[in-house]
Amino acid sequence: MTATAIQAAETASRPMDRSQALARLKFGDVVFRLMTQFSALLVLVLLLGVAVSLLIGSWPAFSTFGLDFFISDAWSPPKEHFGAAAAIYGTLVTSAIAMLIGVPVGVGVAVFLTELCPLSLRRPIGIAIELLAGIPSIIYGIWGVYYFKPVMQGYVQPFLIHTLGAIPGLGLLFAGPPLGYGVLTAGLVLAIMILPFVTAISRDVFETVPPVLKEAAYGVGSTTFEVVGAIVIPYTRVGVIGGVMLALGRALGETMAVTFVIGNATKISTSILAQGTTISAMIANQFADADPGLFTSSLLALGFILFIITFIVLAAARLMLARLEVKAGR
Amino acid sequence: MANALYSGRRRRNFIWTILAYAATAFGLSWLVVILATLIWNGAGGLSLDVFTKMTAPPGVVGGLLNSIVGSLIVTVMGVAIATPLGILAGTYLAEYGRHERLSIVIRFVNDILLSAPSIVVGLFVYQLCVVPFGHFSAIAGAVALAMIATPIIVRTTEDMLNLVPNTLREAASSMGMPRSLMIRQVAYRAARSGIVTGILLAVARMAGETAPLIFTELGNSLFSADPRGPMSSLPLIIYEFARSPYPEQQKLAWTGALIVTFAVLSLSILARVLSSSRGEAK
Numbered sequence: 001m002t003a004t005a006i007q008a009a010e011t012a013s014r015p016m017d018r019s020q021a022l023a024r025l026k027f028g029d030v031v032f033r034l035m036t037q038f039s040a041l042l043v044l045v046l047l048l049g050v051a052v053s054l055l056i057g058s059w060p061a062f063s064t065f066g067l068d069f070f071i072s073d074a075w076s077p078p079k080e081h082f083g084a085a086a087a088i089y090g091t092l093v094t095s096a097i098a099m100l101i102g103v104p105v106g107v108g109v110a111v112f113l114t115e116l117c118p119l120s121l122r123r124p125i126g127i128a129i130e131l132l133a134g135i136p137s138i139i140y141g142i143w144g145v146y147y148f149k150p151v152m153q154g155y156v157q158p159f160l161i162h163t164l165g166a167i168p169g170l171g172l173l174f175a176g177p178p179l180g181y182g183v184l185t186a187g188l189v190l191a192i193m194i195l196p197f198v199t200a201i202s203r204d205v206f207e208t209v210p211p212v213l214k215e216a217a218y219g220v221g222s223t224t225f226e227v228v229g230a231i232v233i234p235y236t237r238v239g240v241i242g243g244v245m246l247a248l249g250r251a252l253g254e255t256m257a258v259t260f261v262i263g264n265a266t267k268i269s270t271s272i273l274a275q276g277t278t279i280s281a282m283i284a285n286q287f288a289d290a291d292p293g294l295f296t297s298s299l300l301a302l303g304f305i306l307f308i309i310t311f312i313v314l315a316a317a318r319l320m321l322a323r324l325e326v327k328a329g330r
Numbered sequence: 331m332a333n334a335l336y337s338g339r340r341r342r343n344f345i346w347t348i349l350a351y352a353a354t355a356f357g358l359s360w361l362v363v364i365l366a367t368l369i370w371n372g373a374g375g376l377s378l379d380v381f382t383k384m385t386a387p388p389g390v391v392g393g394l395l396n397s398i399v400g401s402l403i404v405t406v407m408g409v410a411i412a413t414p415l416g417i418l419a420g421t422y423l424a425e426y427g428r429h430e431r432l433s434i435v436i437r438f439v440n441d442i443l444l445s446a447p448s449i450v451v452g453l454f455v456y457q458l459c460v461v462p463f464g465h466f467s468a469i470a471g472a473v474a475l476a477m478i479a480t481p482i483i484v485r486t487t488e489d490m491l492n493l494v495p496n497t498l499r500e501a502a503s504s505m506g507m508p509r510s511l512m513i514r515q516v517a518y519r520a521a522r523s524g525i526v527t528g529i530l531l532a533v534a535r536m537a538g539e540t541a542p543l544i545f546t547e548l549g550n551s552l553f554s555a556d557p558r559g560p561m562s563s564l565p566l567i568i569y570e571f572a573r574s575p576y577p578e579q580q581k582l583a584w585t586g587a588l589i590v591t592f593a594v595l596s597l598s599i600l601a602r603v604l605s606s607s608r609g610e611a612k
Binding site: 026036037041042043046050054104106109116129132134135136138139146223224225250253288 | 350352416440541
């Protein structure tokens with residue numbers, strides 16, 4: 001509209017037309033500004049909407065079961081009794097396994113990319129890792145169930161049962177038959193999935209280290225490892241932790257890959273080889289078949305809990321990354 | 331003495347270097363393994379039937395036509411919602427409200443939405459678009475996908491507009507150009523390839539998204555182009571067929587997975603080529 005208005009302004013010969021055209025330009029200006037402002041506010045409203053709608057939907061479950069909803073691990077649709085403990089437990093344990101493996105490896109790849117890698121390989125390897133991040137989670141799921149699960153069942157789990165499972169105490173973690181499906185399998189698939197996120201963010205924050213600092217350390221005779229340990233990581237610590245929290249947010253909410261390999265058993269088990277479930281796997285599995293009423297409400301309540309957990313983790317991650325950006329003067 | 335210290339430091343450096351190399355080999359090998367299994371299992375099933383026949387019950391030769399069409403329709407609808415919304419919101423953050431306090435909040439919220447679990451987004455859209463109408467619909471699926479895509483577009487639009495030099499804006503304004511016109515004729519043009527990159531990345535994300543579709547779009551074994559009803563989609567059919575006991579359906583799941591992965595990876599590679607050819611973004 002304003003494009004035609006400016007043409008009108010250009011061709012205008014009489015002062016009357018000119019002021020009309022200017023008025024239309026002004027009007028278009030205000031409309032465009034309001035449209036952008038409205039869209040920006042809509043983003044804010046969306047997040048509030050998510051929180052409010054989930055809270056409303058989950059209210060029947062929270063008011064019926066109260067605190068018991070968080071403590072009980074009984075999940076029985078026929079008896080209409082629901083507890084979230086098993087799902088929350090599974091979510092936390094799978095994410096913990098994923099972080100335990102994904103973070104050191106991911107940071108290791110980032111160290112390789114920024115300090116050791118030949119310049120000509122830096123870009124291709126960086127892109128390859130980013131592509132790993134782009135693969136949809138359903139692909140990890142189908143791959144996990146057809147390839148990763150048999151390997152776990154046939155080799156990794158029997159090995160763990162025979163070695164670590166024989167140690168008193170620690171053996172509790174590795175008890176039970178090698179089923180293939182289970183908490184450990186899901187955690188390992190998650191580890192592969194979060195690895196590229198950890199790498200991408202660590203690499204970006206490692207690159208904020210002023211070269212002068214590193215050169216000074218190399219200049220007094222430090223080895224590469226000493227530069228990384230004494231200069232790069234301390235300088236970027238907040239950013240790396242922020243990136244790790246961001247990856248944790250991913251792991252907590254990851255759905256499809258976990259649904260395929262975790263076994264979907266609503267129980268808490270000391271063994272990480274046992275089948276379990278997570279909040280997101282439970283919602284994905286049961287939501288389409290759930291009866292309206294308490295069952296649906298309980299699943300929405302699970303969603304609300306997941307939302308709150310990830311919100312806290314992601315908010316902390318963003319605050320940490322923002323602190324690093326201030327430090328880097330960006 | 332000094333020599334022992336020196337060789338100890340070197341040894342430690344050597345061990346950590348090896349570990350960093352090993353980590354990289356470990357990380358890259360998963361990409362190779364996953365792509366190899368996808369091609370190994372999926373390529374064999376690629377035939378004309380896949381693109382011309384509907385999904386079928388076990389025992390009948392079927393294809394993925396309805397799922398492919400359904401995925402395209404829902405993704406296009408999602409992009410049609412998310413693109414204007416994302417670009418306008420990004421414009422506000424970068425141009426009008428760059429230094430306002432509200433923008434800090436919106437930027438923060440957008441970053442949260444950017445990595446919020448997609449299943450939670452699905453639940454929200456279920457409450458918003460399925461419950462009131464009483465039935466699942468492709469429109470609800472498109473809204474869910476749009477909610478996932480919008481934060482990506484907001485973020486890239488803002489970042490790209492921030493890279494536009496202020497002198498360009500000042501030059502346009504000094505000639506008496508209204509601000510909205512300056513933004514659309516000058517700033518958008520300068521940031522165009524970056525914004526398009528953001529949209530492509532958002533489409534790549536949408537194309538593989540499954541979780542929020544389960545209870546918004548539901549899936550449909552028949553051909554349907556009616557956005558008001560349930561519609562089939564590739565990720566949903568992969569989810570269904572991968573758990574099927576019938577080998578022919580499992581095979582179709584792998585073929586579908588190959589198609590989705592190929593689409594997603596080529597979109598993200600295209601986005602990268604586009605952004606690096608102009609040298610605007612990393």
